[in-house]
Amino acid sequence: MPIVKERIGIRSTVRDNYLMFIVEGVVKELEEEKGLVLSATNPYHFMFVVDYSAWRYANRDSMDGMPRHLQFRLHNLILNGGVKDDI
Incomplete structure (x- = not known):
């Protein structure tokens, strides 16, 4: 979460919860809805969660869809073997 705060530019602890x-x-959605197997040690997975979380925070009241750069990265995660075998 500290990296998400840095990405957004938050320095206080007011919004930590x-x-x-x-x-x-975001992690639960990616694992359960998208079927991804995320690794905390994989920097690509980690930064996708950071960027997706920051986007979710910044667009919490918006009905706009996911930006293309996040869509492309999500599709790449799915295509590059990050999906569970049983899905």
């Missing part, structure tokens, strides 16, 4: 739930929600 909210940000924590966003990050946990």
